[in-house]
Amino acid sequence: MALPQHPLDHRYRGEHPLRSVAYLLQQDRGRIALAALAFAIKHSPTWLTPVITAYVIDVVVDHRPISGLWAGTGLLLVLLVANYPFHLLYVRCWYGSGRRMGTRLRSALCHRMQELSIGYHTRVSAGVLQSKVIRDVEALEQAFAQTGDMGLSALATLVGALVVIGLRTPAFLPVFLLVVPAASALVMWLRGRLRAYNESFRQEVEQLSSRVSEMTTLIPITRAHGLEHTALRRVDGTLRQVLTAAMRLDRLNGQFGALAWILLNVLGVGCLAGAGLAAYYGWLAVTPGDVVMLSAYFSSLTAAVTTLMSLTPVISKGLESVRSAGEVLEEPDLEHNAGKTEVTAVQGRIDFEQVEFGYRDSDRPSVCDFTLSVRPGETIALVGASGAGKSTVLNLVIGFLRPTGGRILLDGTDMEELDLRSYRRFLSVVPQESILFEGTVRDNVTYGLTDVTEETVRAALRDANALEFIDRLPRGLDTVVGERGARLSGGQKQRLAIARALIRDPRVLVLDEATSALDPHSERLVQQALGRLVRGRTVFVVAHRLSTIRGADRIATLQDGRIAEIGTHEELLRNGGHYALLQSAASA
Incomplete structure (x- = not known):
């Protein structure tokens, strides 16, 4: 009886890993859309608070009806209480989709390993294959989860804040829109280097997995011949290579984070000063509440864009894990049985x-x-x-x-x-x-x-x-x-x-x-x-x-x-x- 055809069989052919991830998530598109909607509702207090704060300040400064203060406060309280059920809905849909994606990829890898020839398995270490099934899929699941928690948060803040700014103080919208292309340029500049460093680090960890697997298998021989120090020297050499690759990757991520933080905060200081001057000299129709709102939004936007950029190494690592899994999924050295005659009896000649x-x-x-x-x-x-x-x-x-x-x-x-x-x-x-x-x-x-x-x-x-x-x-x-x-x-x-x-x-x-x-x-x-x-x-x-x-x-x-x-x-x-x-x- 032939093995059941798996969704990823003969699918991965070196295309961009995002397409493979989208294919893995195809069955959960509805859940992912529902999760994004639930997140937008539960996260709304984050980007609504500055505009409600600005409204309350203007009520106090201009001595408007006090009912405005109670209305703004009540709206915030309702949205804060609504966070609980919508957060649970988000976790169930988003995290569940990520877990199912990981399960599908692990299943695809195990199916393909059963189909690969014995010659392939003699060439590729069992430790390397185990690392792909466990570590690489786990990295992809973590990248998907963090993309939801941090990425959706950042996107909701960006969209919500930009919409409010465009409606309330449109003159400042072009200034805020500078943040996104500036950050994008920085991300694009570092993306190629991040991918190369992630790939190098992944290969070093796979080599370590193979070394440890080899060491544990040989422990009886090692112990019998008193070769513990020799075995440890081999593993220590690989550990040093992993350490070097990891520190190199951390250093690049550190440079990335520092440059992004400086750039975005310099822009934030400029925006605060510009809003204050516009209100002080009356250049634009900007109220005191608007100055507070713009300052708060720029801080939020700075945090949101920084968060998006900090996701780059996480996403790069997840996509590199998909490429790593693809090395198995697109391996052509298969034992081909599909469509061939099934053996129902054997005489033995x-x-x-x-x-x-x-x-x-x-x-x-x-x-x-x-x-x-x-x-x-x-x-x-x-x-x-x-x-x-x-x-x-x-x-x-x-x-x-x-x-x-x-x-x-x-x-x-x-x-x-x-x-x-x-x-x-x-x-x-x-x-x-x-x-x-x-x-x-x-x-x-x-x-x-x-x-x-x-x-x-x-x-x-x-x-x-x-x-x-x-x-x-x-x-x-x-x-x-x-x-x-x-x-x-x-x-x-x-x-x-x-x-x-x-x-x-x-x-x-x-x-x-x-x-x-x-x-x-x-x-x-x-x-x-x-x-x-x-x-x-x-x-x-x-x-x-x-x-x-x-x-x-x-x-x-x-x-x-x-x-x-x-x-x-x-x-x-x-x-x-x-x-x-x-x-x-x-x-x-």
């Missing part, structure tokens, strides 16, 4: 026809002119020196890699024409190091399956020689195994991996060095379990110990990505070829 495969960073192919026909239910063992191409062949069988030459047929159909996700429902892999997650024994064995009875789980564990230690665990099947199965031994984890394979009843089985890291007792138990697992299935096995593959139907010896010889254990020994040499070396 696999034919390699002059298959070739070469990695991007290699000047020679890892597999070359590889031709092999595997019958349903046959066990094929692959042996050879390191780098001979064994793991590449296994990855070709799984479909993690696609041939760069030749073709692979599954039951007579070219695998290029098949939906590999549906094919893998009939395939199981038992790797050298079992991959378990933080959960119970039951969860790990039945991962991805539903409605599995306890009898079925116990039968799989029994066939995997795992029931004997499972029943000794504190809570049996419901015992939590710890992160990556930390509470289990290597042999126990491997037997759980075999039980996970058994319960799926696969038609094709891949065993990659499944016993190489085990002690003799655990190896014997795992070999017994593997013997039950391979029955009636097409099996590809790579084994470090040649003694474990003697029972294979055929053994293929690989050299430089080619099959040098193939046959049964006895046939290859009689031929006295490369396999016989490997066997002699292993017995020595």
Whole structure:
């Protein structure tokens, strides 16, 4: 069954990140409009207070009817009380839209990571991808929230104040309108530098995330060899680079803020002096209340424009986070399955026809002119020196890699024409190091399956020689195994991996060095379990110990990505070829 198409699939193609943000918010346009309206109402006391204050001052100075004072005061009190319900409405609509936007972007990233090829995941650190899903989306959510809180506040103040000034003292409107273009010019001047510095800082933090992930993974090796200082030196070097980039970014933001503050306040002083002179000499029809209003509005406008400019680094950081996410969303190295034939049944016949495969960073192919026909239910063992191409062949069988030459047929159909996700429902892999997650024994064995009875789980564990230690665990099947199965031994984890394979009843089985890291007792138990697992299935096995593959139907010896010889254990020994040499070396 194909994965559901996600809204951002094949959408991001390097367009301006604002378009991507708008696309993410498309479903919340009504809520955002309602939030902006609610904010304008709740924020109205901020820009109405100076004009009401001016009116009250003129009532007092000119001895107008006192009812004007009570009317202005009452209006302000009503608007202040209305702030509460409209603020709650704003938070629900605006913040909710931001959270949903972040959820959609995280979902899009996770969907795309599942679609990207295994080759991509071997090139890109898991720590970097985790940083994009967590840190970058969080930065975008914060930018959206601050844009609402600060940006809408500044815009409401600007619009409200300019409208009042235009109606009450239009002669001063051109002076006030100088503030916006002056600030805009400053923003445009610094925007390019802010983007470059934000991108540099983001890359340094991603590198730090990768370093810390690497350090935590290697702690057992580091501790065992007394290399703590070496590991810390590597991390400290990256920390210094992050510190340098962060301080450089802070310095630029500081310069930006200081220049903006000086410019706007100089203009404010000039406006106050001009309004006072106009009232004093009677140049314009300006009342004492108007002077107070203009002074208050200029302070408000100064704060509003400063706020808008202070949002520039926040917004730049948020947009840089969208660009960072876009590096994953527009990555072309995908495993394409859309529109291909779904696999509904597998017999297990696999034919390699002059298959070739070469990695991007290699000047020679890892597999070359590889031709092999595997019958349903046959066990094929692959042996050879390191780098001979064994793991590449296994990855070709799984479909993690696609041939760069030749073709692979599954039951007579070219695998290029098949939906590999549906094919893998009939395939199981038992790797050298079992991959378990933080959960119970039951969860790990039945991962991805539903409605599995306890009898079925116990039968799989029994066939995997795992029931004997499972029943000794504190809570049996419901015992939590710890992160990556930390509470289990290597042999126990491997037997759980075999039980996970058994319960799926696969038609094709891949065993990659499944016993190489085990002690003799655990190896014997795992070999017994593997013997039950391979029955009636097409099996590809790579084994470090040649003694474990003697029972294979055929053994293929690989050299430089080619099959040098193939046959049964006895046939290859009689031929006295490369396999016989490997066997002699292993017995020595």
